[in-house]
Amino acid sequence: MENTNAKDFSELTCTNLMIKLKILLNKLSPGDTVAFYATREQVDNTCSPFSGQGYQVTWTEVAANRYLVRIGK
Amino acid sequence: MFSSTFLFCDPISGERMRWLAGVIGTAGGQEHSGDTGNVKIFLTGDALFSLVDARTRPAWATLSRLPSVLVIADGDELRLQGLADPVASGIPGLRITGSANRESFWGELVSSLEKDWPGTRSAAFLLCTSPYMSRVPVYMLRFLTCVLGAGLHPELYCYLDGVHALHDGQRPSEFENIGKGVSALSGNTVRACRDPWFAACSRCATARGYYQMNPGTGFCEPASCIQDIAIKPLKEILARFSGFHPIASHMGGWTVPAGDGKEGVPTLTVFITHPPYCSEWTFGGLSLAIAAAMDGISTNVVFIEDGVYALQGNHDVPDNDRIFNVQEMIAVTTDIGSLSYYVHAPSVADRGVSTTGNLSLVREASDGDLSRILFPAKKDPAFTPAMRMLFF
Numbered sequence: 001m002e003n004t005n006a007k008d009f010s011e012l013t014c015t016n017l018m019i020k021l022k023i024l025l026n027k028l029s030p031g032d033t034v035a036f037y038a039t040r041e042q043v044d045n046t047c048s049p050f051s052g053q054g055y056q057v058t059w060t061e062v063a064a065n066r067y068l069v070r071i072g073k
Numbered sequence: 074m075f076s077s078t079f080l081f082c083d084p085i086s087g088e089r090m091r092w093l094a095g096v097i098g099t100a101g102g103q104e105h106s107g108d109t110g111n112v113k114i115f116l117t118g119d120a121l122f123s124l125v126d127a128r129t130r131p132a133w134a135t136l137s138r139l140p141s142v143l144v145i146a147d148g149d150e151l152r153l154q155g156l157a158d159p160v161a162s163g164i165p166g167l168r169i170t171g172s173a174n175r176e177s178f179w180g181e182l183v184s185s186l187e188k189d190w191p192g193t194r195s196a197a198f199l200l201c202t203s204p205y206m207s208r209v210p211v212y213m214l215r216f217l218t219c220v221l222g223a224g225l226h227p228e229l230y231c232y233l234d235g236v237h238a239l240h241d242g243q244r245p246s247e248f249e250n251i252g253k254g255v256s257a258l259s260g261n262t263v264r265a266c267r268d269p270w271f272a273a274c275s276r277c278a279t280a281r282g283y284y285q286m287n288p289g290t291g292f293c294e295p296a297s298c299i300q301d302i303a304i305k306p307l308k309e310i311l312a313r314f315s316g317f318h319p320i321a322s323h324m325g326g327w328t329v330p331a332g333d334g335k336e337g338v339p340t341l342t343v344f345i346t347h348p349p350y351c352s353e354w355t356f357g358g359l360s361l362a363i364a365a366a367m368d369g370i371s372t373n374v375v376f377i378e379d380g381v382y383a384l385q386g387n388h389d390v391p392d393n394d395r396i397f398n399v400q401e402m403i404a405v406t407t408d409i410g411s412l413s414y415y416v417h418a419p420s421v422a423d424r425g426v427s428t429t430g431n432l433s434l435v436r437e438a439s440d441g442d443l444s445r446i447l448f449p450a451k452k453d454p455a456f457t458p459a460m461r462m463l464f465f
Contacts, residue, residue, distance in 0.1 A: 013276045013307050015364040016397070022405035023398070039291070065291025 006035040006068055014046045021050065025071065033072040043067050075110045075448060076189040078319075079326035079462075080182065082118035082209055087128035088378055089346075092419060094132040095440035096447060097142065110141055110328075110448060115182050117147035118208055118323075124160045124167070137166040145170060147178035179212075179219040186319045187223060189329045190459070195270070196220040197228035197313065199322040199463060200235030201357070204251035209323045210238055214254045216321055221262055229255070230310045230320070231273035231302060233357045236281055239273050239295075239302040252299050259301035270313065272305040276360075311365050314341065317459070324464035328448055339459040340371040342447060345380035346464055349399045355383055358465025359402055366412035373446055375438065377417035384416055384428035384435060400432065407434040417443065 009017050017038070024034050038047060043059050047069050051057040059069040077097075085093070097112055114136070116124065123129040124146060137144045144164070148171030151157040161169060170178040186196055198217055204210040217227040231238050243252035255271065262269040275293070278284040284304050285296045295304055314320070315338045319327050327339075343362040347354035359374065366372040376383055383399045390398045406412060414435040416428055421437075428435070438446065447460065 011276070011279050013360065013364065015307070015367055016276070016360055018367070019363065019397070019402050019405055023401045026405065063291060064289065 006037055009036045010039050010042065010066065012042070014042060017042050017046045021046070021071065025050070025055065025073065028073045030073050033070050035068065035070045037062070038067050038069050039065050040067065043069060047071065074331040075328055076331065077110060077112045077326065077328040077448065078182070078185050078189055079112075079114045080321050080324075081114065081116050081120035082212055082323040083464075084119040085123035085129055086378075087126075088420070088423065090123060090129040090132045092377070092417065092440050092443070094136055096444045098136060098139065099441060099444040099448075112142045113185055114142070114144045115147070115178065115185075116144065117150050117178060117212060121146060121151055121154060121156055121160070124164060125156055130163060133167070134164050137164055143168060145178070145181060147171070148175075149178065177215075177219070179215045180222070182216065182321070183219040183223045183225075186321075186327075187225075189327065190317060190319050193225065193318045195226035195228050195316070195318045197230060197270075197318060197320040199230045199232060199320055199325075200238060201233045201465070202323060203234040203237035204243065205245055205248055206234075207323075210235075210251045210254075211249050212323075213238075214249070214251065214258060217258055218261075221258065221265060221267060224265075224267075226267045227258065227262055227269055227271075228313060228318070228320075229269075229271040229302065230313070231271075231277070232307075232310075232361065233274075233277055233353050234281075236273040236277045236283060239278070239283060239298045239304075241297045241299050256299055256301045269301070271302045272310050273302050274307045274310060275304050276307060277357075278304045307361065307364050308368065311361070311368055311370070314339070314365060314370055314461070315368075320461050320463075322463050326462045327460060328462075329459040337458040338370055339461055340373070341365050342373040342375060342460060342462045344462065344464045345374060345376045345383060346378045348379045349383040349388070350396060354465045355380065355399055356397055358463070359399065361463075361465075363402070363406050363409070363412065366406075366409045369411060371411045373413045373415060375415045375417060375443065375446075376435070377420050379420075381416055381420045381424065381426065381428065384432055385426045387429055387431065400429065403432055403435065407432075415442070415446070 056072045059067045062068050136142050145168045148169045198213045200213050202209045220227045259269045284293045343358050345358050349355045362372050362374045388398050388400045415438040416435050418437045
């Protein structure tokens with residue numbers, strides 16, 4: 001099931017996804033969440049490391065190599 | 074003592090000539106360090122017009138008189154453009170390649186890089202422009218053919234519009250077929266028992282339709298591509314930058330200190346020279362620089378010429394626009410330890426603009442500062458084993 005509020009970041013490079021997430025998370029209010037689609041490689045290399053920086057990171061596989069990721073403050 | 078080589082294929086404006094002459098002239102004389110250096114500047118394509126243009130010719134004449142600086146012009150391209158006679162008589166000390174007893178321009182460049190990078194086993198070309206609209210892919214083929222001729226492994230990194238080189242079925246009626254040229258070079262390389270490492274950036278290839286999602290697997294696959302260029306993540310291409318080998322481009326170069334250049338990973342300096350949004354140059358240059366720095370390569374980004382517009386005012390991207398805010402990109406990456414941002418103060422002054430105060434970690438740099446960044450003296454804390462320079 002597609003989440004219509006989630007943006008599709010699956011075609012960004014890992015570096016550009018990291019930049020995009022840093023920009024979005026800087027603007028995020030406490031308690032809010034960023035939701036987006038990513039590939040397995042992006043989840044492992046770029047999204048997961050944010051959990052070590054005080055963010056809550058969760059993801060669900062919605063299709064082959066397509067994950068709905070949520071990062072909250 | 075250091076060796077420095079530049080290759081310029083694009084037009085050289087009066088502004089670019091001024092700061093290049095200042096930076097290279099300072100380095101050639103090494104006013105700041107006491108070291109001596111050898112600087113070779115290879116000119117081909119549209120850069121050759123700067124040898125006859127009244128706005129740039131005097132600076133070339135001055136530079137070519139310096140004993141440590143050698144300016145080398147592509148004789149075949151000079152003749153093609155009707156420039157051979159005025160250039161030969163106008164600039165003393167200029168070397169013109171391609172006459173009866175001389176090596177070809179590209180052969181001379183390869184000979185030069187073999188001296189600059191002693192022991193190197195390969196040489197690469199970063200291709201950022203598309204075939205047919207630009208002649209640079211022709212230069213890329215000539216360069217890599219000479220690289221192979223010298224017994225080195227040729228490497229090709231296709232980036233931005235350079236990924237169009239991998240389109241299958243190219244059939245130009247008048248121009249050299251770049252797709253077939255790449256395939257022939259790849260075959261010749263294998264027959265010579267060398268390894269062709271030809272790759273195209275997956276982000277750039279996806280954007281241009283050469284790398285398409287297979288819904289069944291969820292992974293992208295090449296579409297309408299020649300088989301000789303593999304599509305790879307930029308990270309994999311940048312991993313090649315850790316090696317001790319030269320990377321040529323349409324505008325760029327390198328500096329290698331004599332003797333101990335093989336120690337450590339070469340550093341990278343990226344010049345951002347275009348306005349920020351109406352072409353992919355700024356985003357592409359920044360993306361490459363940031364990704365290189367994140368991979369541990371010490372990287373400088375210099376906003377210069379029209380590139381300083383990236384730092385002017387406060388950029389506000391409309392909600393319905395899918396574009397990266399360049400200023401936000403810079404702001405969230407100033408914490409990367411191996412990445413340094415500079416803005417060329419004379420470029421800002423020439424345009425009468427002011428840069429935004431929100432980017433205080435972007436340091437101002439004069440021509441002298443640029444010279445110290447590009448040609449650090451051995452006693453300088455910024456001294457690095459070798460440096461590559463790329464213009465975007």
